[in-house]
Amino acid sequence: xxxxxxxxxxxxxxxxxxxxxxxxxxxxxxxxxxxxxxxxxxxxxxxxxxxxxxxxxxxxxxxxxxxxxxxxxxxxxxxxxxxxxxxxxxxxxxxxxxxxxxxxxxxxxxxxxxxxxxxxxxxxxxxxxxxxxxxxxxxxxxxxxxxxxxxxxxxxxxxxxxxxxxxxxxxxxxxxxxxxxxxxxxxxxxxxxxxxxxxxxxxxxxxxxxxxxxxxxxxxxxxxxxxxxxxxxxxxxxxxxxxxxxxxxxxxxxxxxxx
Numbered sequence: 001x002x003x004x005x006x007x008x009x010x011x012x013x014x015x016x017x018x019x020x021x022x023x024x025x026x027x028x029x030x031x032x033x034x035x036x037x038x039x040x041x042x043x044x045x046x047x048x049x050x051x052x053x054x055x056x057x058x059x060x061x062x063x064x065x066x067x068x069x070x071x072x073x074x075x076x077x078x079x080x081x082x083x084x085x086x087x088x089x090x091x092x093x094x095x096x097x098x099x100x101x102x103x104x105x106x107x108x109x110x111x112x113x114x115x116x117x118x119x120x121x122x123x124x125x126x127x128x129x130x131x132x133x134x135x136x137x138x139x140x141x142x143x144x145x146x147x148x149x150x151x152x153x154x155x156x157x158x159x160x161x162x163x164x165x166x167x168x169x170x171x172x173x174x175x176x177x178x179x180x181x182x183x184x185x186x187x188x189x190x191x192x193x194x195x196x197x198x199x200x201x202x203x204x205x206x207x208x209x210x211x212x213x214x215x216x217x218x219x220x221x222x223x224x225x226x227x228x229x230x231x232x233x234x235x236x237x238x239x240x241x242x243x244x245x246x247x248x249x250x251x252x253x254x255x256x257x258x259x
Contacts, residue, residue: 006048008180008191009224013054020061035068035096036061040086043075046223047182047189047230055090068095068118074110075187078102078144079153079235082161082185089184100131105144109137153235157185160242164188164231167246171253177204178253188231191223202226204256211252217245 002020005013024030036058042048062069071094076086080102087094095118100110110131113119119127131137147153165181168190172178180191192208194201205227209219222230233245 004042004045004048005050005054006046008048013051013057016054017057017061030061030065030067033065033067035070037070037072039072039076040090041076041081041184041187044222046191046228047187049182049184050090052090052092055087055092059092062095070094070096070098072098074098074100075232079148079157080185080187080232081183082154082158084148084154086184103144104137104140105147107134107137107140109134109141147236151236154185157187157235160233160235160237161186161188163242164246167250171250175253175257177201177257183231186231186233186235189222189228190231191228193227200225200227205229207256207259208249208252211256212248215248215252217248217252219249 002023003011003016005011005016024033038050038055038058039045040050040055042050059069061067069092071085071087073085073087077097077099078084078101080086081089083089085097087097094114096112096114098110098112103109103111108131110129112127161183164186165183165188168178168181168188172181176195177192178190179193181188182191183189192201192204193199194204200223202221202225205221208229209221212219219229220232222228233242
């Protein structure tokens with residue numbers, strides 16, 4: 001593993017690339033590395049978005065050493081980030097893309113796609129998986145793709161994400177515990193620090209989660225320090241339901257701060 005670029009925690013693109021270079025010098029010969037796997041937006045790691053310069057650098061490194069660049073789009077794919085795939089934001093083409101989750105709207109289905117010469121390399125029957133090829137799942141995926149196009153869900157993801165981030169920003173104006181609001185499309189996060197020490201606060205994030213749960217809103221925390229609340233609601237969410245959720249979120253944050 002190499003550290004992911006997270007400017008908020010003092011890790012720059014240069015730091016990440018330098019760590020990767022040290023890895024190749026000290027731990028493994030790059031000629032023996034088959035691939036670099038990266039999430040365009042970290043999921044469990046905290047919803048940090050990889051900048052274009054980082055993705056471009058990884059593409060260059062992979063081309064230089066004959067590695068494959070694999071984009072893990074399991075969480076980011078299918079309109080979630082405001083484009084069909086998160087890699088579309090970077091104009092960098094991966095060699096292989098993994099996908100699942102939103103692919104079939106809740107039905108068990110996953111997929112691996114890639115350049116033809118790579119995907120054609122295994123012998124017939126040599127590539128498979130538990131969640132590959134379900135006829136019902138495939139039918140559901142076709143329906144999902146139709147809905148994404150017909151209901152302009154890429155645009156809707158941007159609209160919903162902007163509404164969420166604007167609401168969080170209005171709360172942040174008098175809530176110094178909020179140190180960051182981020183995320184492309186409708187894949188968003190808010191990060192909390194303890195004000196006096198300036199350190200990540202899992203306690204605040206968890207208190208907000210529990211307060212919201214009492215009010216009927218389910219939130220999830222993530223991140224290395226557990227101080228991030230992530231938002232990954234359906235892009236098809238009704239406006240009234242979203243408004244209700246935003247009201248509960250704001251009241252929960254304010255009540256936790258007051259206590």
